Amino acid sequence: xxxxxxxxxxxxxxxxxxxxxxxxxxxxxxxxxxxxxxxxxxxxxxxxxxxxxxxxxxxxxxxxxxxxxxxxxxxxxxxxxxxxxxxxxxxxxxxxxxxxxxxxxxxxxxxxxxxxxxxxxxxxxxxxxxxxxxxxxxxxxxxxxxxxxxxxxxxxxxxxxxxxxxxxxxxxxxxxxxxxxxxxxxxxxxxxxxxxxxxxxxxxxxxxxxxxxxxxxxxxxxxxxxxxxxxxxxxxxxxxxxxxxxxxxxxxxxxxxxxxxxxxxxxxxxxxxxxxxxxxxxxxxxxxxxxxxxxxxxxxxxxxxxxxxxxxxxxxxxxxxxxxxxxxxxxxxxxxxxxxxxxxxxxxxxxxxxxxxxxxxxxxxxxxxxxxxxxxxxxxxxxxxxxxxxxxxxxxxxxxxxxxxxxxxxxxxxxxxxxxxxxxxxxxxxxxxxxxxxxxxxxxxxxxxxxxxxxxxxxxxxxxxxxxxxxxxxxxxxxxxxxxxxxxxxxxxxxxxxxxxxxxxxxxxxxxxxxxxxxxxxxxxxxxxxxxxxxxxxxxxxxxxxxxxxxxxxxxxxxxxxxxxxxxxxxxxxxxxxxxxxxxxxxxxxxxxxxxxxxxxxxxxxxxxxxxxxxxxxxxxxxxxxxxxxxxxxxxxxxxxxxxxxxxxxxxxxxxxxxxxxxxxxxxxxxxxxxxxxxxxxxxxxxxxxxxxxxxxxxxxxxxxxxxxxxxxxxxxxxxxxx
Ligand SMILES: Nc1ncnc2c1ncn2[C@@H]1O[C@H](COP(=O)(O)OP(=O)(O)OP(=O)(O)O)[C@@H](O)[C@H]1O
Numbered sequence: 001x002x003x004x005x006x007x008x009x010x011x012x013x014x015x016x017x018x019x020x021x022x023x024x025x026x027x028x029x030x031x032x033x034x035x036x037x038x039x040x041x042x043x044x045x046x047x048x049x050x051x052x053x054x055x056x057x058x059x060x061x062x063x064x065x066x067x068x069x070x071x072x073x074x075x076x077x078x079x080x081x082x083x084x085x086x087x088x089x090x091x092x093x094x095x096x097x098x099x100x101x102x103x104x105x106x107x108x109x110x111x112x113x114x115x116x117x118x119x120x121x122x123x124x125x126x127x128x129x130x131x132x133x134x135x136x137x138x139x140x141x142x143x144x145x146x147x148x149x150x151x152x153x154x155x156x157x158x159x160x161x162x163x164x165x166x167x168x169x170x171x172x173x174x175x176x177x178x179x180x181x182x183x184x185x186x187x188x189x190x191x192x193x194x195x196x197x198x199x200x201x202x203x204x205x206x207x208x209x210x211x212x213x214x215x216x217x218x219x220x221x222x223x224x225x226x227x228x229x230x231x232x233x234x235x236x237x238x239x240x241x242x243x244x245x246x247x248x249x250x251x252x253x254x255x256x257x258x259x260x261x262x263x264x265x266x267x268x269x270x271x272x273x274x275x276x277x278x279x280x281x282x283x284x285x286x287x288x289x290x291x292x293x294x295x296x297x298x299x300x301x302x303x304x305x306x307x308x309x310x311x312x313x314x315x316x317x318x319x320x321x322x323x324x325x326x327x328x329x330x331x332x333x334x335x336x337x338x339x340x341x342x343x344x345x346x347x348x349x350x351x352x353x354x355x356x357x358x359x360x361x362x363x364x365x366x367x368x369x370x371x372x373x374x375x376x377x378x379x380x381x382x383x384x385x386x387x388x389x390x391x392x393x394x395x396x397x398x399x400x401x402x403x404x405x406x407x408x409x410x411x412x413x414x415x416x417x418x419x420x421x422x423x424x425x426x427x428x429x430x431x432x433x434x435x436x437x438x439x440x441x442x443x444x445x446x447x448x449x450x451x452x453x454x455x456x457x458x459x460x461x462x463x464x465x466x467x468x469x470x471x472x473x474x475x476x477x478x479x480x481x482x483x484x485x486x487x488x489x490x491x492x493x494x495x496x497x498x499x500x501x502x503x504x505x506x507x508x509x510x511x512x513x514x515x516x517x518x519x520x521x522x523x524x525x526x527x528x529x530x531x532x533x534x535x536x537x538x539x540x541x542x543x544x545x546x547x548x549x550x551x552x553x554x555x556x557x558x559x560x561x562x563x564x565x566x567x568x569x570x571x572x573x574x575x576x577x578x579x580x581x582x583x584x585x586x587x588x589x590x591x592x593x594x595x596x597x598x599x600x601x602x603x604x605x606x607x608x609x610x611x612x613x614x615x616x617x618x619x620x621x622x623x624x625x626x627x628x629x630x631x632x633x634x635x636x637x638x639x640x641x642x643x644x645x646x647x648x649x650x651x652x653x654x655x656x657x658x659x660x661x662x663x664x665x666x667x668x669x670x671x672x673x674x675x676x677x678x679x680x681x682x683x684x685x686x687x688x689x690x691x692x693x694x695x696x697x698x699x700x701x702x703x704x705x706x707x708x709x710x711x712x713x714x715x716x717x718x719x720x721x722x723x
Contacts, residue, residue, distance in 0.1 A: 024535075030217070030219050031064045037501065048177070063223070064219075090136075091143050094150050097348075097351065097440065105345060129165070142162070143179075148184075148185035152197075186456075235460065241483070252474075255477060267448075268435050268446060282431045295325060295328070311414060323410035336355075337354075361374060372393065409421055443466055444466065446466045450476060451476060516721045519542040520548075521533070548623065550584035551580040569587045569595075595621075601638075639671060654719075676696060681701050
C-alpha cells in the first residue's frame with residue numbers, strides 16, 4: 001500500500017517566493033484563464049465570485065488550486081496592517097482525509113454543522129455565532145474541494161451559515177466561492193446530487209444554488225506524463241461513457257487472477273458485504289500476531305443487568321450507526337487498516353486514513369486487552385504531531401515511523417432516549433474497502449473487483465484511484481456493466497451550454513484583426529521575472545510589450561532577456577555597484593513589425609524610449625518612466641520641451657508608461673491631452689488604489705483593461721488600437 005503524497009507545502013500559508021514564482025509559470029492556457037479570472041474578480045471587488053473548476057483525471061485541477069491559494073494568501077495579506085493570522089480564506093473539504101490533503105478543515109468544522117442533525121439548518125446560539133463572527137470577520141474566499149461528495153442540502157447549509165455569520169442576505173453571505181473537482185463520482189452519502197432540486201419542504205430556502213449561481217470551467221488537457229497520460233485519456237473517456245473498444249482492450253491487459261493479487265495493496269469492492277467478507281478471510285489466514293478486540297459499551301441509567309443485556313443485544317451491527325467504532329475489531333500485524341474517526345484532522349488521523357498494523361502492545365502483564373496499537377500510516381506526515389506528543393512510548397521494538405493509536409470513547413443513540421458510550425480503538429480492517437469509501441484516494445497499486453455489478457460511475461471511480469496503469473489489477477471486467485448516469489450527462493450538457501464561465505477579461509490571443517495589441521507592465525525587476533513574462537500567454541500575444549523598472553544593467557547578458565519572436569530596444573542605466581539600478585526600460589516589438597529608433601532619454605528620475613513602427617501607419621511609440629522622486633515641474637518641462645520635440649502630434653502616437661502621479665494627476669493628464677491632442681485610455685487603479693500607469697493615444701481604442709498581475713504590485717495594462 002503506497003499512497004502518493006500531495007505536496008502539502010503548497011498549501012502551507014506561504015511557500016517561499018522563488019517557489020511561488022516558479023509555480024506561476026507552469027500553468028497552461030485553460031488553467032491560467034481560470035486562475036486570472038478568479039484573481040481579477042476578487043481583486044476588482046465588484047461581484048462575488050461563484051465558480052466551479054472541473055475536469056477528468058490528471059488535468060491539473062489541484063495545481064490550479066495550489067497556485068490560487070498562494071496568490072490569494074499573498075493578495076489578502078498585502079494591505080498594510082493586516083494580520084496574517086486572521087482567517088481570510090477557508091480551504092475545506094467534505095471529509096477529514098480530503099481536508100488534510102489540502103491542509104484545510106472539514107466543512108462540518110468550518111461551518112459548525114452538527115453531525116447528529118444532518119443538513120437541516122439550525123441557527124447558531126449567540127455565543128457560537130459571536131465567536132464565528134470574530135473568527136471570520138476578515139473572511140473573503142471559501143474554497144471547497146471534492147465537491148462531488150457535497151450534496152444539495154449541504155451546499156445550501158453552507159450558504160445559510162455564511163449569511164448568518166456575515167449578516168448579509170446574499171447567497172453565501174456575499175463571500176467568494178470556488179468549488180473544485182470532478183463531478184463524475186458516486187452519489188454523496190445521505191444527500192442528493194449537488195445539482196438536483198431540493199425536495200419539497202424546504203420552503204423559502206428551496207433555491208437551486210448550484211444552477212442559479214455557479215459558472216463552470218472544465219480543464220481538458222491531461223497534464224500527467226507519458227504512460228500516465230495515455231491511462232488518463234482512457235479514464236477520461238470512461239468517465240463520460242465514451243470508452244472505445246481499444247480502451248477496453250488496454251484495460252483488459254490489467255486483468256489478473258484473484259489468487260495472484262497480493263494483500264499488500266488495497267482491494268476495492270462495490271458493496272460493504274463483499275469488502276467485509278474479504279477482510280475476514282485475510283484475518284483468518286494471517287499467521288502474524290493477531291487479536292479480536294471487544295468494545296466496552298456503557299449504558300448510563302438505572303437499568304437492571306438483564307435489561308442492559310437485552311439492550312446490548314439490540315446494538316446495531318453497522319459501524320456507521322455506532323459512531324464508526326466496531327463491536328469486535330479483528331486486527332492482525334502487517335494487515336491494512338484505516339482509522340474510523342477524525343481524531344486529529346490537522347495531524348491527518350482522520351476517518352479513512354490508511355495504515356498498516358505494526359505492533360499490538362499490552363502495557364500490563366496478563367492483560368487480554370491491548371493498550372496501544374502501533375500503526376504505520378501510508379504518508380509519513382500523517383501522525384507526526386501524535387508521534388511527537390507520545391515520544392516517551394518509543395521504546396524498542398517501536399520504530400520511529402510508527403504512530404500509537406489508543407482506544408477512544410464515542411456516544412451513539414440506541415433509541416431517541418437511550419445513549420450508549422462505546423470505548424474501542426478507532427480502527428477497522430481495510431485491505432478491502434468499498435469503491436465509495438475510496439473516492440478521493442490516489443494510490444500506486446490497487447486491485448479492483450467489480451464482479452457483475454452495474455453501478456453508475458463506479459468503474460471510473462474505482463479505476464481512477466490509481467495513477468498508473470502499471471499499478472492497476474482488475475479482477476473481471478465486463479464492459480456492458482460500465483454505466484454513466486443519464487441525469488448526470490444532462491447536467492454536464494447544461495453546465496457546458498448554460499453555465500459556462502465567461503472570462504472577465506479578453507485574452508489577447510482571442511483578439512484578431514487589424515489591431516495593434518500593446519501590453520504595459522512595471523516589472524519590478526525583469527531580472528527576477530523574465531520567466532513570468534515569457535510564460536504568460538496573454539502577454540506574449542501582444543505586438544508590443546513595454547516594460548518599465550526592468551532593473552537591468554548595461555552589463556547584463558542581453559540574451560537572457562530575449563523573448564521568442566520579439567526584437568527589443570532597451571534603456572538600461574549604467575551601474576557600477578553590485579546592487580541593481582532602480583529603473584531601466586525595454587520595449588519588445590514583435591518580429592513581424594518593423595521599427596526605427598527615434599530617441600532614448602535618461603536622467604536620474606525620467607527615462608523614455610521612442611520608436612516608430614513602420615508597417616502600416618507610421619506609429620510613434622514612446623515608453624516613459626517618471627520616478628516618484630521626480631518633481632512635477634521638472635517632468636512638465638520634459639513633456640513640453642523634450643517630448644514635443646521628439647513626437648510629431650500630427651502623426652499617430654502612443655505614449656505610455658508609469659507616470660507615478662499621485663498628486664497633480666489631472667493637471668498632468670490635461671497637459672498631455674492638450675499637447676498631443678489625444679485621449680487617456682486607462683480608467684482603473686493600476687497599483688493599489690492609484691492610477692499610476694497610463695496610455696495616451698490619438699488612435700481609436702478597440703479594447704483596454706487593467707488586469708491583475710501575480711508577480712508585480714503593478715497590474716498589467718492592455719490596450720488594443722485599430723490601425
Ligand atoms: N501546468 C502544468 N504543467 C506541468 N505539470 C502539471 C501542470 N498541471 C498539472 N501538472 C501535473 O499533472 C499531474 C496531474 O495534476 P493534478 O493532480 O493537479 O490533476 P487533477 O486534475 O487534480 O487530477 P486528479 O483529479 O486525477 O487528482 C500532476 O503530476 C501535476 O503536477
